[in-house]
Amino acid sequence: MMKNAEVRIAKLFWKITFKNxxxxxxxxxxxxxxxxxxxxxxxxxxxxxxxxxxxxxxxRQDWLDNPDKHPHRMAHYxxxxxxxxxxxxxxxxxxxxxxxxxxxxxxxxxxxTNFSEAEFSTGMLRFGEISIAMILQTLLxxxxxxxGFRSIAxxxxxxxxKILMSQGLSRKQLLAGKSxxxxxxxxxxxxPVILTTVLLWTLLQEMNISMDETYRLLxxxxxYFIYLCIFCVIAVIISALSKTSKTALTSSIGVWxxxxxxLPRAGQSLGSYLYRPPSKAGFQAQIENDILKTxxxxxxxxxxxxxxxxxxxxxxxxxxxxxxxxxxxxxVMKEGEKITAGIHNDHLKRLRGIxxxxxxxxxxxxxxxPYMGIKNLSMALSGTDYNSFTDFQDQAExxxxxxxQSLNDLQIKHIxxxxxxxxxxxxxLDKRHWAEIEDFExxxxxxxxxxxxxxxxxxxLLFWVLLLALILNRLSKTLKVL
Amino acid sequence: MKLLFINFTRSNNxxxxxxxxxxxxxxxxxVGKQHIEKINRSVDETARYQQEHIERHAxxxxxxxxxxxxxxxxxxxxxxxxxxxxxxxxxxxxxxVKSVTIRTLEAQKYDADLNNPYNLLIxxxxxxxxxxxxxxxxxxxxxxxxxxxxxxxxxxxxIAVQSKNPLGFVLKAxxxxxxxxxxxxxxxxxxxxxxxxxxxxxxxxxxxxxxxxYILVWFAICFFVVSLQKSSSFNAIILLTIWILLVxxxxxxxxNDLQNRYPLPEALETTVKQRKGxxxxxxxxKELTMDKFYAHYPQFKKYAxxxxxxxxxxxxxxxxxxxxxxxxQSAALRKKLGQRNTAASRIAxxxxxxxxxxxxxxxxxxxxxNQLRFLDETGRFHERLKLHFYPKIFGGAPVTSENWDxxxxxxxxxETTLSRTRLYTPLLIFIVVFNILGWFIFKKRLHxx
Numbered sequence: 001m002m003k004n005a006e007v008r009i010a011k012l013f014w015k016i017t018f019k020n021x022x023x024x025x026x027x028x029x030x031x032x033x034x035x036x037x038x039x040x041x042x043x044x045x046x047x048x049x050x051x052x053x054x055x056x057x058x059x060r061q062d063w064l065d066n067p068d069k070h071p072h073r074m075a076h077y078x079x080x081x082x083x084x085x086x087x088x089x090x091x092x093x094x095x096x097x098x099x100x101x102x103x104x105x106x107x108x109x110x111x112x113t114n115f116s117e118a119e120f121s122t123g124m125l126r127f128g129e130i131s132i133a134m135i136l137q138t139l140l141x142x143x144x145x146x147x148g149f150r151s152i153a154x155x156x157x158x159x160x161x162k163i164l165m166s167q168g169l170s171r172k173q174l175l176a177g178k179s180x181x182x183x184x185x186x187x188x189x190x191x192p193v194i195l196t197t198v199l200l201w202t203l204l205q206e207m208n209i210s211m212d213e214t215y216r217l218l219x220x221x222x223x224y225f226i227y228l229c230i231f232c233v234i235a236v237i238i239s240a241l242s243k244t245s246k247t248a249l250t251s252s253i254g255v256w257x258x259x260x261x262x263l264p265r266a267g268q269s270l271g272s273y274l275y276r277p278p279s280k281a282g283f284q285a286q287i288e289n290d291i292l293k294t295x296x297x298x299x300x301x302x303x304x305x306x307x308x309x310x311x312x313x314x315x316x317x318x319x320x321x322x323x324x325x326x327x328x329x330x331x332v333m334k335e336g337e338k339i340t341a342g343i344h345n346d347h348l349k350r351l352r353g354i355x356x357x358x359x360x361x362x363x364x365x366x367x368x369x370p371y372m373g374i375k376n377l378s379m380a381l382s383g384t385d386y387n388s389f390t391d392f393q394d395q396a397e398x399x400x401x402x403x404x405q406s407l408n409d410l411q412i413k414h415i416x417x418x419x420x421x422x423x424x425x426x427x428x429l430d431k432r433h434w435a436e437i438e439d440f441e442x443x444x445x446x447x448x449x450x451x452x453x454x455x456x457x458x459x460x461l462l463f464w465v466l467l468l469a470l471i472l473n474r475l476s477k478t479l480k481v482l
Numbered sequence: 483m484k485l486l487f488i489n490f491t492r493s494n495n496x497x498x499x500x501x502x503x504x505x506x507x508x509x510x511x512x513v514g515k516q517h518i519e520k521i522n523r524s525v526d527e528t529a530r531y532q533q534e535h536i537e538r539h540a541x542x543x544x545x546x547x548x549x550x551x552x553x554x555x556x557x558x559x560x561x562x563x564x565x566x567x568x569x570x571x572x573x574x575x576x577x578x579v580k581s582v583t584i585r586t587l588e589a590q591k592y593d594a595d596l597n598n599p600y601n602l603l604i605x606x607x608x609x610x611x612x613x614x615x616x617x618x619x620x621x622x623x624x625x626x627x628x629x630x631x632x633x634x635x636x637x638x639x640x641i642a643v644q645s646k647n648p649l650g651f652v653l654k655a656x657x658x659x660x661x662x663x664x665x666x667x668x669x670x671x672x673x674x675x676x677x678x679x680x681x682x683x684x685x686x687x688x689x690x691x692x693x694x695x696y697i698l699v700w701f702a703i704c705f706f707v708v709s710l711q712k713s714s715s716f717n718a719i720i721l722l723t724i725w726i727l728l729v730x731x732x733x734x735x736x737x738n739d740l741q742n743r744y745p746l747p748e749a750l751e752t753t754v755k756q757r758k759g760x761x762x763x764x765x766x767x768k769e770l771t772m773d774k775f776y777a778h779y780p781q782f783k784k785y786a787x788x789x790x791x792x793x794x795x796x797x798x799x800x801x802x803x804x805x806x807x808x809x810x811q812s813a814a815l816r817k818k819l820g821q822r823n824t825a826a827s828r829i830a831x832x833x834x835x836x837x838x839x840x841x842x843x844x845x846x847x848x849x850x851x852n853q854l855r856f857l858d859e860t861g862r863f864h865e866r867l868k869l870h871f872y873p874k875i876f877g878g879a880p881v882t883s884e885n886w887d888x889x890x891x892x893x894x895x896x897e898t899t900l901s902r903t904r905l906y907t908p909l910l911i912f913i914v915v916f917n918i919l920g921w922f923i924f925k926k927r928l929h930x931x
Contacts (some may be wrong), residue, residue: 022719032730040738047745062758065878067765097741098575098599102750104589104757112594115749117741118575118602119594120819122850123843124740124836126571127606127733134734142726146719249715250623253722261507263614268604269513279524280577280596285531311859315867321712355598362600386599413744423791 005169005349009177014184017121025395026143029187030135034193041090042204052082052101057264060439068424068431070415071407072333078106079403080312080395081440083113087209092133092202094384097125101444103393105400105440107337107407111394132197133378136190137371139261141231143149143187145252148235151178153248155479165481172476175236179472182232190228194221215447216381226461233468234472240479252402263369264362271361277354283347288297290343295335308335322417330411338405352390359386366460373460380450380457387453391445406437486635491893500666503612503620506672510609510679514567516759517606521562521578528557528579529891536886544882545589545848548794548875555581560856563847564680565689568609569839571848575602580860584871586804588756588812591857592749609674610842613693614835615729617663618700622721624659625704627714628652634714648928652708660701667693687907689845692838695909699834702916709923728835736829736836744822748815752808760804765896768796775799778806785876795876798868816854823850831908838909844900852896859894884896 001031017023059080066077081103089096100113118125128134152174156160164174202209235252242248278286310320312331321328340436366373379385410433419427451458490496536554543550560578578597605611619880629652632638645651671690680686707720763771772795776783779802785795805812830836841851874883 026723031736036735036738039740040735043737043742047742051745051747054747055754059757062754069765073761073764078757081749086653095599095603098597098602100594102753104753114592114594114753115746116575116594118572119577119592119853120746120749120850121572121737121824122740122823123571123840123848124733124737124826126611126839127737127836128730130731132736138730139726142722170688190561246627246714246718249718253718257619264604265607266509267609268601269509269607272598272601273513273516277596277598279520279527281524281531281579281581283527283596285527285535288535312755314915351596358598359600362604389599421791478925 005173006177009169009174010181010184013151013178013181014188017181017185018188023147026146029317030139030143030189031193033139034132034135034197035412035446037130037135038200040092041093042132042201043091044093045085045087048101051087052084053168056080056082056440058133063481064434065436066431068428070419070424070427071330071410071429071430071433073422074434075107075333075404075407078104079399080104081392081393081399081442083389084388084442086444087201087205087213087386088220088382089384090204091131091217091220092378092382092384093129093131094133094382095386095389096384097121097129099386099389103396103400105179105293105396105403107333107404108340110341110397113396117123121183132381134252136228137374137378140228142183142192142256143189144228144231145235145238146249147185148182148203149234149239149242149248149252150245151236152181153242153245154239157244161481162445171479172474175240175472175476175479178236178239179233182236183229186228186232190225193395194224210262212444212447213356216383216450219447220378220381223374223377223458223461224228226465227370227411230370230461230464230468233472237468237471237475240475259369259371263365264372264375267361267365267369267372268358273357275354275357277351277358281353287344287347290347294339294343304339305332305335308332324411327415327417330408330413330415333411334408337408341401355386362455363391366457367463370461370464373464375459376457377454380454381447383444383450385450385453387449388445391449392442395442396440397437401427403437483654483658485922486654487661490655490658491662494683496662499620500662503616504642504669506607506616507609507614507666508673508709510607511567511670511674513606514570514608514674515678517570517785518562518564518567521566521573523675524579525559525891528559528581532557532581532891533887536889540884540886545880547879547881547884548797549870550881551871551875553583553586555583556867556889557581557891558856558860558864559891559893560847560852561893563685564678565685565846567678568674568680568689569842569846569848569885570606570608570610571839571843571846572850572853573848574606576662576853576915580863582860582864582867584798584864584868585801586756586760588752588805588808591860592753609670610839612670613667613696613842614839617667617697618725618729621645621659621663621697621700621704622718622725624663624719625656625701625708627713628655628708630714630717633711642928649924652924652928655689656701656705660674660703663697664694667697668780683898685845688900688902689842692841692845692905692909695906695913696834696838699909699912699916702913702920706916706920709920709927711927728833732814733836736826736833740822740825743825744818746815746818748811751862752811752815754785755811756804756808758806760800763800763803769856771796771799771803774806775802778802779872782872782876785873798872798875800921802868816858819850819854823854826850834909834912841900841905847896852900855896855898856894863892863894867931 021303063077063079066074083099083101085096097117100116102115103113104111152161155164161174198221234255238252238255239245239248242251296302308331309328312324312328313319313321316324318324362372366376376385380387398428410429414429415427421427506852532555539550539554543553558580560579560580562573566573577593577597580591580593582590614725629638632641641651642648674680675682675686704721707717711718712720767871772787787793787795826836827840830840840849844851
């Protein structure tokens with residue numbers, strides 16, 4: 001008689017849910033919000049992307065327009081790196097608003113990444129931003145809880161649970177059926193929404209999508225489905241454990257608050273409380289001190305450069321640097337750049353290590369809180385996480401170093417040792433060399449990088465699937481009928 | 483009334499709710515304390531390193547004042563009132579210290595602080611968060627089943643029959659809950675004031691009164707929803723939906739809108755253009771640069787350009803051109819940020835959560851307004867430094883002519899105050915409107931059983 005009991009329970013649950021008018025109203029509100037999220041996400045992407053591309057081009061044009069001059073002047077002229085927005089940032093804004101968008105790249109100096117949206121925000125940003133990801137991560141689980149809190153508790157309250165059981169339905173079938181029903185309900189909401197989003201997004205991209213992005217998007221669709229399934233099952237479990245539907249509702253709301261509002265903040269607060277990063281002044285002073293210790297090219301009596309000079313003179317067997325067959329100050333500059341860049345990168349690595357330790361609380365919290373798991377995974381897949389940002393910073397720094405050293409090489413090769421200063425006409429280099437240095441172009445991380453950096457988040461979601469299966473299994477033996 | 487009070491406070495849910503909010507409140511105070519300590523540490527370190535840094539450069543470049551001033555940075559601190567610990571606002575994003583050399587200001591004005599973006603993304607549990615996000619939940623949990631629970635359990639019939647004034651009974655029940663909530667708030671202030679060393683001044687008064695009014699707003703909203711006399715579950719869902727609209731959806735949607743309505747290409751334009759404004763002068767006729775410089779600062783006409791390839795007079799004139807040639811873009815950026823801010827506070831009047839957050843940030847000097855004034859002051863600070871050092875550099879004064887110990891970190895105090903009418907009116911309107919609505923609906927429906 002009860003062969004397909006699970007499926008029938010699920011179907012019934014689905015039907016009852018969609019008979020409820022309130023469901024339509026809530027779904028409608030969320031639908032409007034999603035449309036708004038797609039719209040503003042796209043607007044923002046388009047505007048920002050155009051602005052950044054325009055000034056990247058402008059900066060390059062300015063660079064190329066430079067007349068003949070001493071290469072070191074060009075090293076100080078420098079260049080800009082503007083961080084392009086990833087197309088999937090339309091889906092998940094992630095940290096986008098808190099990440100700077102432009103770096104000035106010049107010789108000797110590693111400038112900060114400036115102009116984040118947050119620096120110009122009114123303080124409203126504290127309330128968050130509406131993105132498709134935000135709706136799927138926080139609002140849909142709440143809707144699932146609203147739809148699911150009655151699933152078993154109400155049957156118990158009405159006494160219908162007793163009747164079902166006496167008719168030969170097993171606890172296992174009941175739990176499986178209700179979970180399946182919840183998942184069906186969720187899918188009826190989720191899939192149309194996500195399909196519309198993907199379609200819209202593809203259209204807006206003018207169908208111009210790389211394989212890498214396709215994989216990212218597919219993974220996003222699958223991982224969000226798993227994430228929402230987790231909430232469906234949690235809703236059923238809470239309902240099964242509650243005596244009345246009112247307690248089921250209040251417990252569900254409590255769980256939702258804990259998972260999406262409190263735990264994330266608590267975890268990150270604890271992390272930043274335990275690991276203290278240096279102040280900006282401290283950070284820069286440490287770098288300055290290390291440079292003084294290793295070798296300061298601006299100090300005429302610096303022992304490191306004395307030694308360099310002596311060894312070069314010995315190799316070429318001459319008495320003074322003016323007799324060298326290449327430009328000696330170019331060589332000093334090259335050595336200086338190598339030392340300062342190395343020291344800066346060491347300190348930056350240490351600083352990022354501190355940040356990583358602060359963030360590890362949020363990362364491992366995913367085993368307690370699936371919201372953190374999907375949040376991290378979704379940002380990484382959308383290319384709006386911290387890792388994608390540091391990757392940009394690293395590429396920009398690599399380019400800066402390459403720019404400075406290429407110009408030092410030009411100086412070493414083409415500038416005479418007897419030139420008095422950079423203003424000396426004899427020390428001018430033909431401007432055709434400027435175009436030889438290619439423009440900065442950011443190459444985004446592949447999906448492999450995103451996957452590696454968020455392995456823990458991925459595992460945490462798998463862990464949740466297993467954990468809930470175990471709990472369901474256990475409940476199918478111990479569930480109270482009355 | 484006394485019985486109502488005892489009955490209410492004995493309930494387990496109330497004890498859990500209250501202890502939870504007190505715990506969250508105490509954590510928020512610790513977070514705020516840590517935030518202030520971090521800023522103070524940063525200020526102390528800046529002061530120490532500034533001194534070391536200046537001493538070292540005075541030693542290294544002892545023969546060349548122009549070269550020394552090429553390197554050294556002077557810092558300006560945005561003073562942080564103790565109230566800042568209660569409403570961190572934008573102070574975790576924006577640096578409270580700006581360090582500048584006398585070179586082009588635009589290239590350094592917006593330099594970002596060192597930050598872990600994950601911390602910024604998740605946000606702080608500061609007192610304003612507890613007040614704006616969590617207190618309403620406590621109020622909702624206290625009141626959502628008033629009347630409806632009595633109706634569901636059948637007690638309402640007895641109350642309706644026995645009491646001459648059932649609305650009076652409802653009001654008393656609300657009054658008890660209001661007293662307990664305000665008690666919780668007072669307790670948190672009683673801890674905050676000594677622990678954070680907050681001065682009992684007008685700002686604290688405003689901060690406190692605004693929080694009380696905000697709590698009254700939520701009581702008014704709950705009173706209105708309860709007056710509809712639906713089931714407990716319905717009330718819970720409706721109130722939570724209102725909460726989500728007010729603390730998530732509306733502010734976030736408005737934020738998206740403002741970002742899109744006021745994009746800031748001026749920021750990038752300024753930074754790209756100032757580079758050109760300065761650097762292209764290396765390859766131009768020196769006279770052109772000097773003419774423009776003398777036109778900006780007629781008082782320096784008396785310093786004539788010396789012979790030779792290079793002079794600091796010409797160099798700093800070139801640097802000045804970096805700023806002068808983007809003054810239009812820079813002003814446009816400043817104007818747009820002002821517009822963003824005005825638009826935000828105008829819309830916020832209709833959304834109590836947003837209004838309170840922006841107002842508390844204003845009182846605690848942690849909003850965009852404060853940041854803009856700090857940036858303006860940074861500009862004036864930079865100008866003062868230039869006007870002090872330019873004549874000495876151009877006149878060939880020796881490095882030793884300055885007493886370098888005098889160059890301490892300077893402090894900027896933002897003295898602007900928020901008007902009380904602007905602060906309280908929107909909240910008062912909300913309280914009155916919802917209470918009147920609730921009152922009428924109650925009157926109409928209360929006797930239905």
